[in-house]
Amino acid sequence: MFFDWAALQIDTRGRASGEIKTLCPICSANRKHKHDRCLSVNVTEGVFQCHNCGWSGKAERTDRPKMHFPIWQKPGKTYAKPKYESHTGSQPADNLLAWFKARGIPPGIVDRHRIE
Secondary structure, three states: OEEOOHHHOOOOOOOOOOEEEEOOOOOHHHOOOOOOOOEEEEOOOOEEEEOOOOOEEEOOEEOOOOOOOOOOOOOOOOOOOOOOOOOOOOOOOHHHHHHHHHOOOOHHHHHHOOOO
8 A cells, every 4th residue: 555645745755665754845945954854754654743843644545656756856056157258368477477387387288278
């Protein structure tokens, strides 16, 4: 026998039996510690209880498991690659090239890495 956790928006994290702690769909989004797993779920018996807001109950039984994706997905960060813009529009300053040359770094490396 299976339980319909998707109807309650409870992510059982792929478990089909046993006890787990997961995020509460009622209060986790509003908490200071949003990633604190405060909802205890007994996947075998179909019961759950939140230790923060007190939400509890029993999931409905189903004949077969419902496949669903996890409810909470960490939003992906997107980064934009900065475009190189030359501030001087010319070759690096002579004192800069001398500084790198004193450290054994040839001017070709400075040009390749666009160091100004």
